[in-house]
Amino acid sequence: MTTLLQQLNAQMSNVIEQGWRSLVRVGNGEGAGAGTIWHPDGLIVTNAHVAAQRTRRGWRRPVASDELKVTLADGRDFMAQVIAFDEQNDLAALAIETRDLPTIALGNSWDVRTGQWVMALGHPWGVHGAATSGIVIGKGTNLPEMPAGRDWIALSLHLRPGHSGGPLLDTNGQLIGINTMITGPDVGFAIPVDTVKSFLRQALGTRGAI
Amino acid sequence: MSDMLKQVSDEMAQMVESAGQSVVRIEARRRLPASGVVWSADGLIVTSHHIVERDDNIQIGLANGQNVTATLVGRDPNTDIAVLRAKDAALTVPNWAGADDLRVGHLVLALGRPGQYIQATLGVVSALGSDITEESGIEDVLIMRNMPFDAPPMAPGGFPFPPMARRSLERAQERAKRATEQSRERAERRARRWAERSGSWGGRFEQFVQTDVAMYPGFSGGPLVDAGGQIRGINSSAIMRGVSLTVPTPVVRRVVEALLSHGRVRQGFLGIGAQPARLTSALAEQFKQETGLLLVSVEVGSPADKSGLMVGDVLLALDGVMVRTLDELLALLSGNRVGAEVPVLVLRGGQAQEVLVTVGERK
Numbered sequence: 001m002t003t004l005l006q007q008l009n010a011q012m013s014n015v016i017e018q019g020w021r022s023l024v025r026v027g028n029g030e031g032a033g034a035g036t037i038w039h040p041d042g043l044i045v046t047n048a049h050v051a052a053q054r055t056r057r058g059w060r061r062p063v064a065s066d067e068l069k070v071t072l073a074d075g076r077d078f079m080a081q082v083i084a085f086d087e088q089n090d091l092a093a094l095a096i097e098t099r100d101l102p103t104i105a106l107g108n109s110w111d112v113r114t115g116q117w118v119m120a121l122g123h124p125w126g127v128h129g130a131a132t133s134g135i136v137i138g139k140g141t142n143l144p145e146m147p148a149g150r151d152w153i154a155l156s157l158h159l160r161p162g163h164s165g166g167p168l169l170d171t172n173g174q175l176i177g178i179n180t181m182i183t184g185p186d187v188g189f190a191i192p193v194d195t196v197k198s199f200l201r202q203a204l205g206t207r208g209a210i
Numbered sequence: 211m212s213d214m215l216k217q218v219s220d221e222m223a224q225m226v227e228s229a230g231q232s233v234v235r236i237e238a239r240r241r242l243p244a245s246g247v248v249w250s251a252d253g254l255i256v257t258s259h260h261i262v263e264r265d266d267n268i269q270i271g272l273a274n275g276q277n278v279t280a281t282l283v284g285r286d287p288n289t290d291i292a293v294l295r296a297k298d299a300a301l302t303v304p305n306w307a308g309a310d311d312l313r314v315g316h317l318v319l320a321l322g323r324p325g326q327y328i329q330a331t332l333g334v335v336s337a338l339g340s341d342i343t344e345e346s347g348i349e350d351v352l353i354m355r356n357m358p359f360d361a362p363p364m365a366p367g368g369f370p371f372p373p374m375a376r377r378s379l380e381r382a383q384e385r386a387k388r389a390t391e392q393s394r395e396r397a398e399r400r401a402r403r404w405a406e407r408s409g410s411w412g413g414r415f416e417q418f419v420q421t422d423v424a425m426y427p428g429f430s431g432g433p434l435v436d437a438g439g440q441i442r443g444i445n446s447s448a449i450m451r452g453v454s455l456t457v458p459t460p461v462v463r464r465v466v467e468a469l470l471s472h473g474r475v476r477q478g479f480l481g482i483g484a485q486p487a488r489l490t491s492a493l494a495e496q497f498k499q500e501t502g503l504l505l506v507s508v509e510v511g512s513p514a515d516k517s518g519l520m521v522g523d524v525l526l527a528l529d530g531v532m533v534r535t536l537d538e539l540l541a542l543l544s545g546n547r548v549g550a551e552v553p554v555l556v557l558r559g560g561q562a563q564e565v566l567v568t569v570g571e572r573k
Contacts, residue, residue, distance in 0.1 A: 004214060005221045005317065005437040012334065013315035020314075042383055065389040079389030081382035095382035097390060119315065119334070130336035131314050132422035158333070158422040186424070204378065 015173040016119055016131045021073050021102040023121045023129060023166055026050050026080070026094070029067035034122040034166030035094065036178060038200070040101045044070060044080065044094040045196055046165030047180050051082050051092035060087060070096050073129065084203030089150065090180055091191065091199045104167055107174030109192035112153055114138050117171050120155070120179050120188070122163030132158045139192065145183045152189045153177045159188030222332070225319060225439040230328035232304035232441070233321050233432055235271030236280075236294070239263040245322040245432035246270070246294065247441060248301045249466060255301075256462055257431030258446045259285045259292040270296050275326065284469030288477075289457050290446040291465045292431075304433070307440035309419055309458040314338060318421055319435045320445050320454070324428020333423030333454070419443055419456040468545055478543030479572035480519075481512020486535050487524055493557065501534045502526045502557060513570040519556065526562065527555040543569065 022037040026046050033050030037043070051068060052060035062082040070080045078096035085092045119133045134157025143154050153168065159182045168177035168190040177190030232248040236257050246257035255270065262268070268280045278299040285292040316335045321328060421434065425447040433441040434456040443456040457465075468475040487504035494500050503525040508514050525533050529552040533539045548571045553564050 003221050003437065004217050005225075008218065009313075009316040009437050012317065013313035016315035017313070041379065043379060065386050066392065068389075069393060077390070077393070079386050079393045081386040081389075083378055083382045095379050095386055097383040097387035124336070127337050127420055129314075130420055130422075131334055132336055133315070133317075133334040158424070 011171070012119065012133065015169055015171060016121065018173050019104055019119070019121055019167055019169045020129055022104045023073055025071040025123055025128065026165055027069040027071070028053060028063045030054075032123065032126065033162060033164040034179070035070060036165065036167040036175065037101045037103050038093070038196075040099060040103055042078075042096040042098050042101065043083075044096065045178060045200070046092050046094060047178065047191075048085055048087045048090045048092045050165040051085065051094060052087070062092065068094065070094060072101070084200070086199055086203065089191065089195060089199055091178070091196060093200060093203060104169070104175040105173065106197070107170055107172070107176040107193055109139070109151070109153070109176065109194035112136055112139050112170075112176055112192070118155065118157070118176065119169045119171075120157055120159060120163060120166060120190070121169070122159070122166030122179055124158075124160035124162045126162055132160075132163070134158070137187070143189075145187075146189065151192050151195050153192050155188040155190060156186060157188055158186060163188070221437075222319065222330075225435055225437070226321065226328060226330045229304055229319075229433065229435045229439050229441065230321055230323070230330075231273045231302040233273065233323045233328060234296075235269075235323045235325070236261065236431060237269040237271070242428045243271070243324050244428050244430045245324065247431070247433045247444065248303050249293070249306075249462075251301055251303050253280075253296045253299060253301065254283070254466065255280065255294045255296055256444055256466060257292050257294065258444065259287050259290045260446070261430050262292045262294070268294060270294070270299070271323065271326065272299060273302070273323075273328070274300075276300075284473050286465045286469065286475040288475065289461055289465050291444060291457060291462060293466055293469050305440045306459045306463075307436070307438075307442060308460050309338065309442055312338065312419065312436065312442055317437055318423060318442065320421070320423040320425060320429055320432060321435055322426060322429035322432040324426075329426065329429070331424045331426060331429070333421045335419060336422050337420040338418075419458050421445075421454045421456060423454050425454050472545070476545030476548045477572040478545065478547045479512070479570040480514040480543065480567065481509035481570070482514045482519065483507035484525065484536065484539070489524070489557075497526055497532075497562070499526065499532050499534050503533055503536065503539060513568055517554070517565050517567040519554070519565060519567065520558070522558070524557040525554060526557060528552060528567075529554075543572075 024035040026035040035044045035046035038045045053063050062085045065081040068080045071077045080094040080096045083093050083095050116136050137154035137156050139153045163179045166179045170176050177192050180191050182188045234246045235243050236246040237243045244261035246255045249256045265282045270278050270280045278296050280294040280296040283293040314335050320331045434443050443458040445456050483506045484503040486501045505523045528542050547569045551568045554567050
């Protein structure tokens, strides 16, 4: 007899295997983070801090295309061009020259509820395609330890360096956020998917089309 | 709905209780005690190598509160496994299972018994693999394994591209395309340099299960338990700092067997540096394999050198088994081939020939 726990396990690993295909590695010449395929025609979303290098004065600038490398889940690599960069929101959009990439169905930030089960993918400490799971602590613009005025999803799971830019998935396998930062070993923060949508809408001029 | 949640919670508590019967406390270091798991009813207990700091006066605390003494059978720093033998103890042997049907995303529990009572943390399997090094340059040489990529791509996630965005994407793609071509050439050169530098590829850990379970103090040496209450391996937080790694049961079994028969774990050694190289289509057809291992270095005086293997040879098979990747070669260089004279099939100057090599032991 399969127990409920075993059924739960089968569902979770299905979600992760599906999400995996849209997880990429973004190498910026200094280190690496993760990225999420947003559109099949080579559009990838990641964090600005993943697609950036530090200049001598400590500011960040987008990495030039001869150093910015995107590795897909199937092992192919492509050099990428930054097409939009928003340091304030810590988001960047990258283009790679390919088509027919697998994407993740987009969710909505307003459906995210405190306590719901979520999964995050990335490359913690360089271990490729690793998953972590936990629950939503809360969401909003007014969370402890975070600058006010920006929307966040706070998470009780184990994000690590290398998870940045990777997808945050709900139990239906929908993209609900982009893993972005940690304030402790067990507390992580993701940028809600709606912030990503409005970033792309502004940067790429897709007026209200989403 | 709340019934389901209660049922899941009860199932987890039940798993902890039943698997916890086989988790013991191990006092073999000055600091906090750590954990171990019963291997067999005749007194064998497996734990982490790094928590066993002394060879004698090892105390074991059983689930029923009883304390017994144990002796060290052996240890393997490579896999971070130590085996102890407890005297006169009534032990409960758990259900040890391989990691074959474990999938990324499965819920797992880490158990520990640093004190009298069982403790548990919950997490998921983060990654499964067969390739990990402690080098920081790890990302450049690993490719994602077992990636299901055959399914058709999903429909675009409700994101229509207006013409303006399409043009800026295409312009960016054009620039990215040139950079990609240049980068692939550089990558080939880098792969070659890496293979040369890595020599005989030491410091590898052949199989692993990575989880996101929190390893509380004293959890080292404890079991990773799956949803069916089976033990999938021994948790060790020492192998790679910051991520929880589990040594899978098949590796534990091999280490226990080797320690019982030899007192140590032996591993074969050839003394070569190699990288996978694509065969021409004619050769691929002839040998039914697409890649071989190109030797990029041969250590002077090593078994490979003595047998006459040379830089530039392409290894196709060892002891009659096809060798396409470094992993496949490593798997063949197991302890039972140490000292054995095995035939190695190589391509030299486009001709296949067989060379006899006496496998050495990696020290």
